[in-house]
Amino acid sequence: MTIFYNYLLTCGNRYMREFYFALKNGKTESMLSKYILVIVLALLNAEYKAQDWQRLVSLKGFWKFSIGDDMNRAKPNYDDKDWETITAPSSWENEGFNGYDGHAWYRKTFVASGDLKNHTVTLRLGRIDDVDEVYLNGYLIGATGTFPPEYNTAYFAWREYHVPQKYLNIGGENVIAIRVYDSQLEGGLIEGDLGLYEKKGAMRLDLDLAGQWSFEKGDDKDWKEKNYDDKMWDKIFVPAHWERQIGDDYDGFAWYRLSFTVPQSFKGKKLVLVLGKIDDIDEAYLNGKQIGSTGNMKGDPIRYDTRSEYKLTRGYFIPDDLLEYGKENVVAVRVYDGFRDGGIYEGPIGLIEQSKYTKYWRNYKPPKQKKDIWELIFQ
Structure with missing residues (x-):
């Protein structure tokens, strides 16, 4: 049965985790029912998620x-x-x-x-x-x-x-x-x-920033500074949960950093930094200046899950004159994860013109079935 317990925990969904603890506590009627239910739910979940892709x-x-x-x-x-x-x-x-x-x-x-x-x-x-x-x-x-x-x-x-x-x-x-x-x-x-x-319905960016980013566990406000030396940090992929890459089921604070160049052709355009979905809460800095945050990073961040911030797509509007065109810019993202999977886990990641960004959300139509299959089952 251990193999199925591990499957439930890797799904990264709170309803799956509740089901996991129910299994561990012997709240289902028989071992046979446990096997059958887990297999059926896994197949349903795979089929359900396949509907989101072209x-x-x-x-x-x-x-x-x-x-x-x-x-x-x-x-x-x-x-x-x-x-x-x-x-x-x-x-x-x-x-x-x-x-x-x-x-x-x-x-x-x-x-x-x-x-x-x-x-x-x-x-x-x-x-x-x-x-x-x-x-x-x-x-x-x-x-x-x-x-x-x-x-x-x-x-x-x-x-x-x-x-x-x-x-x-x-x-x-x-x-x-x-x-x-x-x-x-x-x-x-x-x-x-x-x-x-x-x-389906993916946002299309003007400058793709997905790929390898610098990553460090811990928390130090100096890490937001543009000139901070991060060459000794780990390299991980964005977007992707950090647990799958660092080999450690880590919960707590961590930082991401990326240096990038914005073409001169972007000069004069109003831009938005899109950071996709982050598990759980975050603060975003560009060239040392904070440009946005999601969730309460002040006080006690352990209460991170009260509004399910991990489900939200981050889009932070960039102030005029903050970007340096044709030169190096640095984005730094402070993240707190309170339970299970953490980090910048789903795209898109990059820059988009403000007019395109606002048009996308004006025209955005949520999928007909907005809930995860586990939410539909356990609601």
């Missing part, structure tokens, strides 16, 4: 595959012609590599049509057993779990990685390379609708 490119089917580990395999021009061809999603044991545990790589080539440049693209890879790093045209775009020697499985996490437009070869061939480590039992790209997707 598929742009399918990546299901044949992939090149090789066991072992060599970082050169991430390069787009790496010669994989002698590799095996296997089907994904499927465990590599079911594709002939029965009994193998350890490192392996997947590679697949696809053509990015010109239409992709008009979309906010997410690479969805379903569930990978146990740990992965994902490269697009040689650029690292996502990672979940931690590789040995500090191994930490992420077997239950469903992979969704933002694809920066600057890494796509629009109109030409693109190469996805996936490094995987499996410790025991089944391994590889286990299940899911592999492909490039766009979330």
